[in-house]
Amino acid sequence: MAKNVPSISRERKINILSSILAQAPPGEFSEVVNDMRALLNDDELICENIEQITAKYNLEQFTPVEIMEHKEKVLITEYGNLGNGYFVDPMQKISFKFDHLNKNVSDIQPCALDISVESWRRAIECALINYMKKYYPDGNCTVYGQAYGNHCQVITACIESHKYQRHEFWNGSWKSEWKLMLCPPNAEVMGTIKVQAHYFEEGNINLTNNVQVKQNLALKNESEGAAEFVKVIENADTEFQVGLMENYQKLDCLLKGLRRQLPFTHTTIDWNKIINAKIVREIDLAQALRESKPERLNFH
Incomplete structure (x- = not known):
């Protein structure tokens, strides 16, 4: 029964x-x-x-x-x-x-914006758009500004880039969120980068990786401050991208530790063959979402 x-x-x-x-x-x-x-x-x-x-x-x-x-x-x-x-x-x-x-x-x-913070918001928007054209040709960004009290201002920059390659069995996105907190004479940058990927040919592999960044800046005028803010983003993006590539190389060791060497078939698993399949060669996620300059980053 x-x-x-x-x-x-x-x-x-x-x-x-x-x-x-x-x-x-x-x-x-x-x-x-x-x-x-x-x-x-x-x-x-x-x-x-x-x-x-x-x-x-x-x-x-x-x-x-x-x-x-x-x-x-x-x-x-x-x-x-x-x-x-x-x-x-x-x-x-x-x-x-x-x-x-x-x-x-x-x-x-x-829609009217907060005039008290618009000069900083616009300066960062212009600098970030130039950065996006250089490293995220298919990406998008939006910059917001908000004032708190009489002296403090917060500029929030959001970045998004994605690649959807269903015919090659993978999709991925790169998102980051950055805040510039202006409280004269101090300024602080806080940011989060998150990458997601899904590979689904002959298997189902999901990758999620993120990092948080925090750094102080010397407060300057809008133009110089915007340039330094974007420089912090560029350095963090580059370091994160390099770290992703290094993690790919370590992935074979990780998987060996997560799963027994011999399944019930008693056949040795060729982890190197699995790792070096399309998940590494074709997805190359960070490079697909954020273009690197050959003289700075060359992974191939």
């Missing part, structure tokens, strides 16, 4: 749905949604919760959006969230409504 299998509560299903979709690899959110439909067999529950879950995912992924065919896309982030589905594009000084499910933009309106 078959044992009774306890049913999963509605609340538990929502938690499972939210948790798994939050971990969807870059560029594969829709595919994971379809998988969850098959697993949960509850379209009504998914329809009731998918908009909120998708909105959270878009914010965390720094989803890029094109507005009025402007050459620079704006990122959907918590820093530009005005509430009720509206976001700000600081570069174009506009607000807009964003449909998280269909990724459509509507109700574009002029």
Whole structure:
């Protein structure tokens, strides 16, 4: 006689749905949604919760959006969230409504920015765009500014770059978030870099790596301060990229320690062959997402 299998509560299903979709690899959110439909067999529950879950995912992924065919896309982030589905594009000084499910933009309106911090925000935006053109030709950035009290200002720069190569069985994204905290005569930079990759040919490999950076700066005028701020980002990006490549080389030792040498077939696993397959040769994630100059970084 078959044992009774306890049913999963509605609340538990929502938690499972939210948790798994939050971990969807870059560029594969829709595919994971379809998988969850098959697993949960509850379209009504998914329809009731998918908009909120998708909105959270878009914010965390720094989803890029094109507005009025402007050459620079704006990122959907918590820093530009005005509430009720509206976001700000600081570069174009506009607000807009964003449909998280269909990724459509509507109700574009002029939007006033904080004048007290705009000179710093604009200086960093210009310097960062030049940096992006050099190292992230397919990437996007958005810079926000906010004043706290009479003396302190915070500039937040968000960077996003992605490569979706489904025909080669891999997708990846590079995201970073940087804050310049200006409290004269001091300035501090804090940043986080996060890389995600998914390789799914003849297997299923997920890579997530991140690093945090903190550094003090001597406070100068907007132009020099913006240049130094971007220099901190460049140095951190380069160090992180080199570290990723070194970790690839150490991956074979890591996997040997995680799994027994002989499976049930009693055949020795050729870890070197696995590691040197397309996960290393073709994904080369950091170099695909952030272009390096040959004279500085040459991994091949």
